[in-house]
Amino acid sequence: MNTLLLAASALVSFGVTALLGIWVVPFLHKINFGQTIRNEGPAWHKKKNGTPIMGGLMFIIGMAAAVAVFVPLYFSRSGENPNVMLMGIKVGGGFLMACGFGFIGFLDDYIKAVKKRNLGLNVRQKLLMQFLVAGAYLYALYRAGGGSRMLVPFAGSVDWGVWYWVISLFGIVGMVNAVNFTDGIDGLNASVTFFVSITFLAIAGYLQLVPVGIFAAAAAGGCLGFLIWNFNPAKVFMGDTGSLFLGGIVCALGFALNLPVLILLAGFVYLAEILSVVLQVLYFKATHGKRLFKMSPIHHHFELCGWSEVKICAVFSFVTILCGVASVLLVAFGV
Numbered sequence: 001m002n003t004l005l006l007a008a009s010a011l012v013s014f015g016v017t018a019l020l021g022i023w024v025v026p027f028l029h030k031i032n033f034g035q036t037i038r039n040e041g042p043a044w045h046k047k048k049n050g051t052p053i054m055g056g057l058m059f060i061i062g063m064a065a066a067v068a069v070f071v072p073l074y075f076s077r078s079g080e081n082p083n084v085m086l087m088g089i090k091v092g093g094g095f096l097m098a099c100g101f102g103f104i105g106f107l108d109d110y111i112k113a114v115k116k117r118n119l120g121l122n123v124r125q126k127l128l129m130q131f132l133v134a135g136a137y138l139y140a141l142y143r144a145g146g147g148s149r150m151l152v153p154f155a156g157s158v159d160w161g162v163w164y165w166v167i168s169l170f171g172i173v174g175m176v177n178a179v180n181f182t183d184g185i186d187g188l189n190a191s192v193t194f195f196v197s198i199t200f201l202a203i204a205g206y207l208q209l210v211p212v213g214i215f216a217a218a219a220a221g222g223c224l225g226f227l228i229w230n231f232n233p234a235k236v237f238m239g240d241t242g243s244l245f246l247g248g249i250v251c252a253l254g255f256a257l258n259l260p261v262l263i264l265l266a267g268f269v270y271l272a273e274i275l276s277v278v279l280q281v282l283y284f285k286a287t288h289g290k291r292l293f294k295m296s297p298i299h300h301h302f303e304l305c306g307w308s309e310v311k312i313c314a315v316f317s318f319v320t321i322l323c324g325v326a327s328v329l330l331v332a333f334g335v
Contacts, residue, residue, distance in 0.1 A: 002210050005074055006201070009066040009214045010221035017062030017225030021055075025229060025236045028052030033113040051234060054109050056242015058229070059190075059222035060102055063249070066218035067095055071211050087256070089144040091211045093137055094252025100133035101176055102245030109239040120240070127173065133248075134172040138165055141255070151258050153334030168260065175263055176247030178274035181297045183243040185309045186232035188299060191317045192269050193246045194223035199266045199324030200253040203331050212256045219249050232309045262330070268323040269316050273297040 029052055075088055108120035121129075148164035149157045160167065183189040201216035226242075229235045238246075250270070254263040264271060276298035283292040293301040299312050307315075 006217045009070045010217040013062040013066035013218040013221030014225040016065045017059045017222045020058040021229040052236045053239035054241045055236035056238035059226045063218045063222040070214045090256040093140045097137035098248030101248035104129045105240030105244035130173045153330040172251045178270035179247030180243040181273040186234040187313045190223045195320040266327045
């Protein structure tokens, strides 16, 4: 029964997302909600100017349909177990957190589309709203009885005290923005997040946390359904609506498993992307104008080195698979 729920969650999320593209992509074209390509980017990206943004709405709806149906269906068969109730809040609250980040991205995309410019909300506005969303999620976990203990492979359950909440707050906002930076070429973010979701699905299966498995399966299905429309050459971009939402999903899955530390390993590509931006800025300031990379985030560096978008997606996905396997092995032998 549990296997059927996982498969059904993935299929519904995939199907709804893929089918929505038939209506959403032409609609976004019709209302002229297209991407404005920045001048400092790779010159060949200019041909993508006008490609519809906000495509992330497709997989948000697809994942919501799967989670809203199959997580309650599982709970209805599980009885009145306090642990089950806490898990329900972790999954449901985690999805709402992701939707909150997606809404911030929607505002950003809307401003870009209406003003016909590449910049939407400013950094201060984004960060303030992101901290509010992350803080609300963590407060909900606290009120639901979630403690400051976190599973760490080979160390067991470690109590971090008040630092758990502080590190979690900044960690969630940081990782959400790291996932956002991973969006920039056709198919990259959806491909990487698909394999990250598969990693958390495997871990949920090993730990027998079925609700988290349903959640992860929905995430994987939604990413795969979106790739039908987003793989090179992309017919639609997810926009910040989608990339910030996916960042919330990745964090929600890690916290639902009580293994947020594994987000760092499973999401290694995300970290590489945001660190490349930080290092580029620091190096630029320290050397008074020199660049460490040809362009950041780092996927653009490889692009300017002559790699095709398809090759970058393939290599970054392969790295994510390796990190995912390592994450599963850490749980299997260390938890």
